[in-house]
Amino acid sequence: MMKNENGKQSPSLLEKESTGGDIASSGFDFQAYLILCKLPHWLSFEGFSSVIWESVGDIEAKFFDPQIGEVIEAIEAKDHRITPTEFWEEINRFKKMDEGSPGTYRWFTLSCTGLSETLHPLKNGLRRLRDPYPFYSHTSGVFENSYEEYKEKVIGLGKSEEMAEFLFHKVSIEDKWGSLSEKAKGMFNNEFNQHLPGYDLRGSEQEKVFDVLHSIVRSQKNKPVFRQQLKQAMHSVIGEDAIPTDQKIYIHTEIYKLPKEPRKINFLWEPFFGEKDRKYPESAVWTEELYNNVVETKKWIEKNRSSKRIHLSGNRRLSSAMAIGSVFSSVSGFSIEAEQREGGIWATDAHPNNQTPECEFVVDFEEGVDNQLIVTIGITRDSIANEVAVYLKGQRHSISSKLHLHTESPIITAEQANLVVKKLKKEIKAAATKVDAEKVHLFYAGPSHLVLFLGHRWNGMPSVQCYEWVNTGQYVPTCTF
Known part of the structure; x- marks a missing residue:
């Protein structure tokens, strides 16, 4: 000090x-x-x-x-x-x-x-x-x-x-505030239009917003004024049609040290992306830093924001996607819409209907001798089971029960992803119950949006240890939750 x-x-x-x-x-x-x-x-x-x-x-x-x-x-x-x-x-x-x-x-x-x-x-x-x-x-x-x-x-x-x-x-x-005392309202209006373009305010409404915010600020000297107070005060003096319908929380996963989109909530996860050589931190670091980053963000959102709809952008590894989905879970009342690399948005609340195409899985279960469950999921990649077998050879989990799930069908819509997740969860839960599994060891090969959706609906399941692929037959343990 x-x-x-x-x-x-x-x-x-x-x-x-x-x-x-x-x-x-x-x-x-x-x-x-x-x-x-x-x-x-x-x-x-x-x-x-x-x-x-x-x-x-x-x-x-x-x-x-x-x-x-x-x-x-x-x-x-x-x-x-x-x-x-x-x-x-x-x-x-x-x-x-x-x-x-x-x-x-x-x-x-x-x-x-x-x-x-x-x-x-x-x-x-x-x-x-x-x-x-x-x-x-x-x-x-x-x-x-x-x-x-x-x-x-x-x-x-x-x-x-x-x-x-x-x-x-x-x-x-x-040093731009020379005329502030005389032109505060005009400067406020310019700043409002520039930074909050989603509001559709008429001239009289902008003046009301200025006046109500001014009143709050003046009355709260030496006391904190919270975001929710400010937003509620603004919305109380304007029409509903002037309030933006987009009330999402924008989160970005950044693989570089500096955020490219600083206005969003940024997870700066360069160490957890592994770059080309796929060198990752120890498993404990994934849990203590990456997973806990997401947990603390959820706590902050629940305290400071009225919305529970997450708009997710950026790049991330499969373990990171699973962690985000599990923290901002369906059972917690959250929904997630994820930007896709090829364009478009996939939302976790895009529920399947009778027009949603089915997706059949090959299911192969092998009972082991302990209370651990190895799960491999391959989406158009049937080699994952063999690769995991090579990785486990000689390790203590080689004697654990194994559930292999594989499909040759690509996942083409968010609705189908939700349908597939329901099937995957059903198979995993049945196998975990059969062997009284206290932990699932998850190996996944497929699109990241599907594992995000799986994490989002992981409630009621055993704890999970995630793994990242490094090379043929080589994996590293990442986060546990």
């Missing part, structure tokens, strides 16, 4: 920098209007959960990140032009907050009406470096040369290399 100049632990809700707003009321209108103009942007992020003002920082917005839990963007709001001295005082304050409470703050923003001319080269240098940032590799000469030049600018201002790094990675500078 860091200590402030009085020897107290910092940051704290009771330190001078945090309680200053209780003593001096100037700037409150600016802060309230700034929150209003930022709300549409924050609400466009699936993980936004709440905002508070006049707490540790002037304004703090909280966001959910599956990898680390809830993190905060801290904002210092200045209704005047910032001088270099005040600028560096605020950046130093941000740095102390970050060091004093590690992992709490993901981003710091200095919002003001303007910057001293001498700070413009620094601000422009940051913009020039950050805007193309996702395009270039961090090890590329372009990025490294540009970053070194930026760093020299900061050092030339008498600051340390450490400060330059902190400023680049964790601080945003906004």
